[in-house]
Amino acid sequence: MNVTILDIAKAAGVSKSTVSLVINESDKVKxxxxxxxxxxxxxxxxVPNMAARALxxxxxxxxxxxxxxxxxxxxxxxxxxxxxxxxYDVTYGINxxxxxxxxxxxxERFSVSGQAKLPDLIKxxxxxxxFLIGGLYDDAFINLVLEQGIHVVIIGRRHEGVDSVSVxxxxxxxxxxxxxxxxxxxxxxxxxxxxxxxxxxxxxxxFAAAVAEKGxxxxxxxxxxxPYTGMGGYQALKQLWNEGVRPTAIFGGxxxxxxxxxxxxYEQEISVPKDxxxxxxxxxxxxxxxxxxxxxxDGHKMQLGEMACMTMINRIKKQNAQEVTLIIEPSMIIRxxxxxxx
Numbered sequence: 304m305n306v307t308i309l310d311i312a313k314a315a316g317v318s319k320s321t322v323s324l325v326i327n328e329s330d331k332v333k334x335x336x337x338x339x340x341x342x343x344x345x346x347x348x349x350v351p352n353m354a355a356r357a358l359x360x361x362x363x364x365x366x367x368x369x370x371x372x373x374x375x376x377x378x379x380x381x382x383x384x385x386x387x388x389x390x391y392d393v394t395y396g397i398n399x400x401x402x403x404x405x406x407x408x409x410x411e412r413f414s415v416s417g418q419a420k421l422p423d424l425i426k427x428x429x430x431x432x433x434f435l436i437g438g439l440y441d442d443a444f445i446n447l448v449l450e451q452g453i454h455v456v457i458i459g460r461r462h463e464g465v466d467s468v469s470v471x472x473x474x475x476x477x478x479x480x481x482x483x484x485x486x487x488x489x490x491x492x493x494x495x496x497x498x499x500x501x502x503x504x505x506x507x508x509x510f511a512a513a514v515a516e517k518g519x520x521x522x523x524x525x526x527x528x529x530p531y532t533g534m535g536g537y538q539a540l541k542q543l544w545n546e547g548v549r550p551t552a553i554f555g556g557x558x559x560x561x562x563x564x565x566x567x568x569y570e571q572e573i574s575v576p577k578d579x580x581x582x583x584x585x586x587x588x589x590x591x592x593x594x595x596x597x598x599x600x601d602g603h604k605m606q607l608g609e610m611a612c613m614t615m616i617n618r619i620k621k622q623n624a625q626e627v628t629l630i631i632e633p634s635m636i637i638r639x640x641x642x643x644x645x
Contacts, residue, residue: 306349315343362431366401366615367424368394368410371437371444382533382566385437386559388587389604393436393458396608404616406431415440425451432615434458454622456615458607460502466618466627468611470602472502475584475633476509478600479554482635484517487644488552488580492525494539494564495556503528506556506584525550529560536563544571551644552580558589558599565593580641584633596638603631 308326312319317340324332325340332340343349370390379387390410397408409430413422424430425448432454435445445462448455457467476493483491493510496503507526514524525548529535536555540563543550555561561583568575575581575595583590586601614627 306347308349310347311340311343311349314347315340363429364405365407365409365430366397366612367422367430367433368397368408369422369424369433369435370410370412371415371435371440372412382537382563384533385531386533386562386587386589388558388585388589389459390436392587392604393434393608393611396605396610397434397612398608399605400609400612400616406616415444420447421451425453428453431619432456434611434615454615454618456611456618458611461628464626466614468607468614468629468631469502470607470631470633472505473509473512475600475602476506476511477513478509478633478635479582479584480510480513481516482598482637483552483554483580483582483641484513484519486580486641488641489519489644490523490550491552491554492527492540492543492548492550493554493556494527494529494536494560496529496531496560498528503556510554529556531557531559533559533563533566536560537567538563540564540567550579552582552641555581555583558583558585558587561597562589569594576640576642582641586636593640595640598638598640599636600633601636602633607631 308319308322311322315322317336321332321336322340325337370387372385377384379385394408394410401408409424411422411424413419425433430453433448434456435448436458442462445455445457445465449465455465457465459469461467461469479493480491493507495506511521514521525543527539527543529539536559539560540553544567553564555564561581564581565575568579573579582598582600584600584602585604586599590597590599610629610631614629617624617627
């Protein structure tokens, strides 16, 4: 039999309205009474009705994490899909931040190319705020979400007038190019993300800046756009190989792209780093499970999630505060996938 508010009231020796005030975090109830009611709730195993609570407080105490994908029905471990390591690591950071709060987190995979214009979490008003993650959305989608009157924190890119937490993508490209150039590489392929992605373009700009700084001939540098999938990285490198290009080093713009590159090199029996050097953006389970020790540029995704969470909570408390734009600096994790050129 389900425990009700009335059961809690009788067991705690208080009125039903007092129990309701305690559940809804009212400061009108004495501290001792609140403590007694919560003890009774925990003892009887009562689970508050969050929908009813939302009607009373106008808050659900729930955040939504919307992961934008090209197809929400595709499995993340298929080679032609975007590996959801970014989603997992950012979620880990958000949950770490929420641990000592009374907020919870719901996640929804949403296809921006599907028939639905809005994710269900937003459409059904189930959350107080949403985190938008993934690069497959445009300004029109963000504006549509904002029109719903919901708090938004964007993770991974920036949008004027909206709170955001992102990695310095320009520096990602710069660090990768600088490291390879310092080790003597001059023929380098950079397989970045899609051409329409502003983050992908920022990485490429940073890469080009490091090349110019070193005074290296740009004709020896190959920029290739690719989807953030294993198949994208595989096909991009295959095309380069078929054109007769043999770079001494390859930079993968995401862990998914790099996984596809590694598969192609394996099929060609090309050894890393003996025959070609590789670095990748994004530290993830893929980089640590590679058949060799993979050098990566770390975007600190868990920290990204934590900072996004703190930004959201701050926005809930101070709705009229100025827009927050936080940028995390990436760092190199040097392992064994790059050799020094003689």
